[in-house]
Amino acid sequence: MTTNDFLQIGLFLAVLLLLVKPVGSYLALVFADAPNRITRFGGRVERGIYRLCGIASTEEMGWKRYALAMLLFNVLGLLVVYVLQRLQPWLPLNPQHFASVSPDSAMNTAISFASNTNWQGYAGESTMSYLTQMLGLTVQNFLSAATGIAVLVAVVRGFARRSALGIGNFWVDLTRSTLYVLVPLSLLMSLLLVSQGVVQNFKPYVDVPIVQAGSYSTTAKDAAGHDVTTQTAVTTQTLPMGPAASQVAIKMLGTNGGGFFNANSAHPYENPTPFSNFIEMLAIFLIPGGLCYMFGELVGDRRQGWAILATMLLIFIPLTIGLVAADQAGNPALHGLAVDAHASALQSGGNMEGKETRFGIAASGLFAAITTAASCGAVNAMHDSLTPLGGLVPMWLMQLGEVVFGGVGSGLYGMLAFAVVAVFIAGLMVGRTPEYLGKKIEAYEMKMASLAVLLPCALVVIGTAIAVMTPAGVAGIANPGAHGFSEILYAVSSASNNNGSAFGGLSANTPFWNALLGICMFLARFPLAIAMLAMAGSLAAKRHVPESAGTLPTHTPLFVTLLACVVIVVGALTFLPALALGPIAEQLMSAMGR
Amino acid sequence: MSKLLRQSFILLVLMTVITGVLYPLAATGLAQLIFPRQANGSLIVKDGKPVGSVLIGQSFTDPKYFWGRPSATSPNAYNASASSGSNLGPTNPALTGAVKQRIAALRAADPGNNAPVPVDLVTASGSGLDPQISPAAAQYQLARVAKARGLSATQVQALVNEYTSGRQFGVLGEPRVNVLQLNLALDVR
Numbered sequence: 197m198t199t200n201d202f203l204q205i206g207l208f209l210a211v212l213l214l215l216v217k218p219v220g221s222y223l224a225l226v227f228a229d230a231p232n233r234i235t236r237f238g239g240r241v242e243r244g245i246y247r248l249c250g251i252a253s254t255e256e257m258g259w260k261r262y263a264l265a266m267l268l269f270n271v272l273g274l275l276v277v278y279v280l281q282r283l284q285p286w287l288p289l290n291p292q293h294f295a296s297v298s299p300d301s302a303m304n305t306a307i308s309f310a311s312n313t314n315w316q317g318y319a320g321e322s323t324m325s326y327l328t329q330m331l332g333l334t335v336q337n338f339l340s341a342a343t344g345i346a347v348l349v350a351v352v353r354g355f356a357r358r359s360a361l362g363i364g365n366f367w368v369d370l371t372r373s374t375l376y377v378l379v380p381l382s383l384l385m386s387l388l389l390v391s392q393g394v395v396q397n398f399k400p401y402v403d404v405p406i407v408q409a410g411s412y413s414t415t416a417k418d419a420a421g422h423d424v425t426t427q428t429a430v431t432t433q434t435l436p437m438g439p440a441a442s443q444v445a446i447k448m449l450g451t452n453g454g455g456f457f458n459a460n461s462a463h464p465y466e467n468p469t470p471f472s473n474f475i476e477m478l479a480i481f482l483i484p485g486g487l488c489y490m491f492g493e494l495v496g497d498r499r500q501g502w503a504i505l506a507t508m509l510l511i512f513i514p515l516t517i518g519l520v521a522a523d524q525a526g527n528p529a530l531h532g533l534a535v536d537a538h539a540s541a542l543q544s545g546g547n548m549e550g551k552e553t554r555f556g557i558a559a560s561g562l563f564a565a566i567t568t569a570a571s572c573g574a575v576n577a578m579h580d581s582l583t584p585l586g587g588l589v590p591m592w593l594m595q596l597g598e599v600v601f602g603g604v605g606s607g608l609y610g611m612l613a614f615a616v617v618a619v620f621i622a623g624l625m626v627g628r629t630p631e632y633l634g635k636k637i638e639a640y641e642m643k644m645a646s647l648a649v650l651l652p653c654a655l656v657v658i659g660t661a662i663a664v665m666t667p668a669g670v671a672g673i674a675n676p677g678a679h680g681f682s683e684i685l686y687a688v689s690s691a692s693n694n695n696g697s698a699f700g701g702l703s704a705n706t707p708f709w710n711a712l713l714g715i716c717m718f719l720a721r722f723p724l725a726i727a728m729l730a731m732a733g734s735l736a737a738k739r740h741v742p743e744s745a746g747t748l749p750t751h752t753p754l755f756v757t758l759l760a761c762v763v764i765v766v767g768a769l770t771f772l773p774a775l776a777l778g779p780i781a782e783q784l785m786s787a788m789g790r
Numbered sequence: 791m792s793k794l795l796r797q798s799f800i801l802l803v804l805m806t807v808i809t810g811v812l813y814p815l816a817a818t819g820l821a822q823l824i825f826p827r828q829a830n831g832s833l834i835v836k837d838g839k840p841v842g843s844v845l846i847g848q849s850f851t852d853p854k855y856f857w858g859r860p861s862a863t864s865p866n867a868y869n870a871s872a873s874s875g876s877n878l879g880p881t882n883p884a885l886t887g888a889v890k891q892r893i894a895a896l897r898a899a900d901p902g903n904n905a906p907v908p909v910d911l912v913t914a915s916g917s918g919l920d921p922q923i924s925p926a927a928a929q930y931q932l933a934r935v936a937k938a939r940g941l942s943a944t945q946v947q948a949l950v951n952e953y954t955s956g957r958q959f960g961v962l963g964e965p966r967v968n969v970l971q972l973n974l975a976l977d978v979r
Binding site for chain 2: 200204207245248250264265268269273319321331332334335337339370371375378379383386390391392393394396397399401402405406407408410412428430433434436439441442446457462463468474526527528529534537540542543545546549550551552553554555556578580675676679700701782785
């Protein structure tokens with residue numbers, strides 16, 4: 197690795213850590229029970245919304261009602277996205293006259309965006325009308341993120357409240373996440389992105405003449421079955437346009453990841469400069485990082501929030517360095533050729549297949565680690581072309597359950613499930629009833645936490661097994677050998693942890709893949725959230741247990757290490773066999789020169 | 791249940807208006823007001839007509855032009871309405887084969903230049919539309935372009951320098967040369 201590689205990673209972490217406290221304090225004010233200057237400022241709009249909907253904002257919901265409201269709202273949103281895609285040829289704002297999306301692809305995309313996954317089986321610039329992008333996809337980018345934050349806030353209330361029946365009001369939490377957090381941040385970020393060159397308009401695509409005209413040939417079979425080669429001249433280039441910046445901003449801030457264009461954040465109109473890239477990376481971790489601080493604030497002990505954040509960084513930093521180092525070392529397959537892949541003042545060198553020149557190795561590798569540690573899934577380099585070990589890191593970061601920062605809200609409530617498991621394990625060691633944040637952890641909480649931890653693991657393993665045993669699953673593979681298995685494992689890991697990035701070679705826009713991944717995405721999102729809400733309901737009803745000499749403090753380096761170990765052990769025990777068949781086998785073969 | 795359903799429906803409509811209509815319109819309005827050039831695609835305009843974008847690369851195969859990154863878009867390279875990488879895995883023989891072909895093409899266009907080729911010049915970019923190459927890749931091609939155009943190396947070097955940007959703020963990303971702008975400038979000379 198070069199000095200600059202370390203410098204870019206270090207700068208990113210420093211800026212992120214500086215922003216955690218201000219963002220976290222702001223979030224704590226937004227979700228505080230008592231009215232304050234933030235909620236008074238936007239109070240008129242907020243109250244107007246509640247009046248129109250007939251929502252009593254002071255009404256407390258029990259966990260079952262909270263979960264039901266969450267589920268109804270999300271399923272309704274999902275159906276709207278489905279209908280918009282099916283009807284887009286007959287709706288306005290479709291200057292390129294895109295056709296109706298096929299039922300299986302439309303349903304996959306609807307689940308994908310409603311579940312905060314943003315897996316994309318389609319190519320944005322040649323499939324979705326501006327109207328579908330705005331009213332369907334952008335809206336779900338906001339609402340799925342707001343849902344994640346709402347569920348998290350309810351779970352935190354479960355720890356913070358004592359002998360309470362309710363865990364808050366879903367409508368209020370959702371509205372506040374959107375109005376006070378996501379919309380203002382997105383607007384600010386859109387403008388920053390446009391200043392760097394991200395497009396934001398409603399114009400039709402622009403045709404420009406190209407400097408050096410060229411041609412390409414296509415071969416097709418004629419009626420008699422003979423190959424017929426047609427030569428087509430290329431004299432123009434069609435530049436795509438559209439309201440990209442506004443969607444890119446929320447795709448990052450909401451850890452959604454669904455690109456406006458097919459190449460996602462590798463596309464120069466979606467991520468034009470190293471600075472836009474830096475903002476996009478920061479935006480992915482901004483809210484998940486801030487939520488850790490908010491958590492500490494709301495449970496009345498900031499150290500608890502810092503401890504969770506420290507755990508995330510403890511896992512994130514070494515894996516990031518591993519990824520960048522693997523790709524900076526270059527692709528061994530090209531070693532024998534007359535290729536110069538050494539880092540110098542004039543080039544980044546390394547494994548540049550699938551990467552953009554302006555990002556090089558450091559800014560691509562860091563992005564790949566961030567987008568998979570968080571359940572964002574946007575990409576600025578093609579993960580399929582990473583070196584074998586470089587590709588293992590994003591895959592494993594997803595398989596860890598998307599709890600290292602993770603999705604907005606969902607990452608932290610996933611990590612809290614792991615924290616409950618960690619105190620339980622510590623309790624077993626010393627033979628005491630485990631406690632976390634002053635609440636006794638009993639059989640019911642353990643059941644819900646285990647469910648939340650194990651559900652995504654089961655989906656990945658079972659889903660991958662189904663795909664490799666089915667001809668329709670194997671048919672999607674693009675690369676030969678162990679790498680082909682990696683493509684399948686990556687896709688199912690991505691869907692089952694609501695990430696959405698891909699080893700893009702896999703042809704996943706088929707009925708089989710759309711159905712399999714759609715089911716994985718849905719099950720990973722909603723049952724898991726409901727399990728956490730059930731845990732929150734049970735915790736909120738409990739009395740506070742005062743700390744005693746036998747209480748395990750959960751803000752110490754000891755607990756941070758224990759928690760990180762639990763996350764890693766679960767991830768390693770579940771996935772090492774599968775990883776051995778994919779990236780590890782490929783690495784061994786490539787090291788042997790095969 | 792029916793109360794929740796009604797609340798869901800109305801809230802979804804209101805949120806759609808706020809996040810799906812008002813927000814993109816506000817972003818578009820402000821962007822067009824403050825950064826009109828960038829918001830409309832950073833177009834290069836010659837005689838009042840767009841001739842390309844600073845941000846979107848074009849395909850060059852003529853020895854008198856600097857070549858950009860290989861592009862994996864289909865059906866033709868640098869198809870801006872179908873951005874895509876190659877998605878070839880690192881051990882895929884198709885990748886090694888493509889790199890060998892690209893080395894051969896570069897050498898055929900520049901006989902006698904047997905220096906190792908900078909890696910970005912023989913590997914496909916992530917978007918297939920990468921507008922830039924590394925300064926190393928520009929240096930590798932400099933003598934060829936100068937010879938094909940009958941210019942001195944110093945003259946071409948001056949133009950290369952003009953379209954080279956360093957790391958942003960000295961730290962972020964990588965140094966790079968804008969290929970389309972450089973070639974347009976060469977044609978004007």
